[in-house]
Amino acid sequence: MLKLDFNKEYLNDFQEEIKFLINSEIRLKIIGCLYNSAASIKQIEDKTSYSYSSILDNINKLEQRKFIYNIDDKFYLYNRTKLKIIHMLNFNKSAKFLRENVEYLNDSLLDINIESTNDLSALEDTKLIKTNNIELFKVIDIFKRSLMGFKYLKGIFPYFHPRHEDIISYWVDNECSVELILPEEVSHAVTDFIKGYLPKSNVKNKDIKLITNDINIEFAFIVSDKCLVLAFYHKTGEFNQHAVLTSTSGEAIQWGLKLFDEYEKLCKNYVYMDDIVFSEDKGV
Amino acid sequence: MLKFLMVSEIRLKLLFNLYESSKSIKELESEFQKKSGNISRGLNELKSCGLITRQSNKQYAITSTGYLVTQNLKDLMKTFENIDNNRAFWENHSLKSIPNKHLKELSFLNDSSVIKSNITEFAKPINIYLKNIKLSKDIRIILPVYSKIFMDTIYDSIILYDGHLDLITTENILDLIIKSDSDRYFRSLVRDKKVDYYIVDDIANIFFTTTNTFTSLFLFFDDVVFDSSEMLFNDDELVLKEAERFYESYKEHITD
Incomplete structure (x- = not known):
């Protein structure tokens, strides 16, 4: 059973506070006017289409509820109002992402113990990409592109990519950093491929770290300096090879890095490139 | 929704x-x-x-x-509650110079302790700050203020632990660092690549520090007056990761 770990006594205050603000367009407009600088009622009237009396009425209500204060007939937002508005707008970004992807997400398994899912606002501009009848391998191609051409790459990947020759040789032959959490079998397959490929390569890169997915993470993502790609398992437990969420925004990439940090902490066994190059015995 | x-x-x-x-x-x-x-x-x-x-x-x-x-x-509810709990800290200070993007990012500090001066420990925030700097190896600071005692303690830590300082500051503050009588430490640490610094014209009025052991935030009363009597402080490991990301995001933003 999940537990909603929060202060239940605060719930009513929280709901009332937000309801009071978002139930009135004029109050939101007034707060918008005061967001960057103080203003008098006359200045608010000039900036909005509302009458002086409606503005005055709502200014009084906002003042009574301590969202704003008044010095010499100019009205100011309390700092805490400003902070709360920033976070409400942030929640709206998360909500936009969730609303736009509701069907895909409802068909997907979720990992419920990950802190990063508490704020999804960075995913606001994420695009859902699906395979279709003329682009059967669209998702596989997206993964291939995201697994190459980067400076750094981190993530959790669930299978040995069909184009692994191109991908892994890119990792070995280029100065880039790779940190991937892989199922044990895939990790072995990648290690074996690298061992076989080394004699053909002028190895430039020692910065490869393969981590074993020893906690059965049923979720996949790739984050690099270029993009974030998220993929889910179906509720049936099968990996969904036909759809991914992608974003190239800096915020989404930062979110992906935070997500990786959380998962990396949970995993124990890993193998470095040096282990692969110099020793048969070390590693996973 | x-x-x-x-x-x-x-x-x-x-x-x-x-x-x-x-x-x-x-x-x-x-x-x-x-x-x-x-x-x-x-x-x-x-x-x-x-x-x-x-x-x-x-x-x-x-x-x-x-x-x-x-x-x-x-x-969102937890954030509201934390903002309310630290209401006095936020209301006593000016947030005007902090861009909205960074104000939002600073939410990782919402659950932090507010450390305040009191009549028996007048310099409590500064003392706690310096005590923690002395335990720190990797230090990142957004520095809109100058204090010789801060800088000397930071130099000592870097030398003691073979650490590193990443610093964002202004030309004026850098001048004061260089003109101080411990400038030789600064110069030699820069030469040894133990200090990297970034000079900006327009710095937010936040004295923000994040290290491998703690993160802290001091603010200004208004555009010019620094408040050394109150500090947000946190040493939670996950918060430190967030703090490092905040610093890097701020650096990317101002050096773009």
């Missing part, structure tokens, strides 16, 4: 209730002590938004989207 959930007395409570466990309509009726019509209407509205589902055993359960909405809402 915020409006959809918040303006209804029942929708938010139903969502939170089903987050904890799946329930039948009868169970919900008895818990809420409301007429079945109200409960059914609330459930249907949540279901039509994809936040809950009706299972084959006639129980209502939260969907993946409903779960994520609840998590995000719970996080």
Whole structure:
């Protein structure tokens, strides 16, 4: 059973506070006017289409509820109002992402113990990409592109990519950093491929770290300096090879890095490139 | 969605209730002590938004989207509560010079302790700050103020632990660092690549520090007066990661 770990006594205050603000367009407009600088009622009237009396009425209500204060007939937002508005707008970004992807997400398994899912606002501009009848391998191609051409790459990947020759040789032959959490079998397959490929390569890169997915993470993502790609398992437990969420925004990439940090902490066994190059015995 | 959930007395409570466990309509009726019509209407509205589902055993359960909405809402509520708990700290200081993007990012500090001066420990925040700097190896600072005692303590730590300082400051502050009588430490640490610094014209009025052991924030009363009597302080490992990301994001923003 999940537990909603929060202060239940605060719930009513929280709901009332937000309801009071978002139930009135004029109050939101007034707060918008005061967001960057103080203003008098006359200045608010000039900036909005509302009458002086409606503005005055709502200014009084906002003042009574301590969202704003008044010095010499100019009205100011309390700092805490400003902070709360920033976070409400942030929640709206998360909500936009969730609303736009509701069907895909409802068909997907979720990992419920990950802190990063508490704020999804960075995913606001994420695009859902699906395979279709003329682009059967669209998702596989997206993964291939995201697994190459980067400076750094981190993530959790669930299978040995069909184009692994191109991908892994890119990792070995280029100065880039790779940190991937892989199922044990895939990790072995990648290690074996690298061992076989080394004699053909002028190895430039020692910065490869393969981590074993020893906690059965049923979720996949790739984050690099270029993009974030998220993929889910179906509720049936099968990996969904036909759809991914992608974003190239800096915020989404930062979110992906935070997500990786959380998962990396949970995993124990890993193998470095040096282990692969110099020793048969070390590693996973 | 915020409006959809918040303006209804029942929708938010139903969502939170089903987050904890799946329930039948009868169970919900008895818990809420409301007429079945109200409960059914609330459930249907949540279901039509994809936040809950009706299972084959006639129980209502939260969907993946409903779960994520609840998590995000719970996080918003926790943030509001933390802002209220540290109300005095936020209201006593000026946030004007901090861009909105960075104000939002600073939310990782919402759950931090406020350390204040008191009549018996007048310099308590500064003392705690210096005590923690002395334990730090990798130090990142946004520095809109100058204090010789801060800088000397930082140099000592870097030398002692073979550490590193990443510093964002202004030309004026850098001048004061260089003109101080411990400038030789600064110069030699820069030469040994133990100090990297970035000069900006327009720095936010935040004295922000993050190290491998703690993170802290001092603010200004207004555009010019620094407040050394109150500090937000946190040493939680996850918060330190966030603090490092905040510093890097700020650096990227100002050096773009």
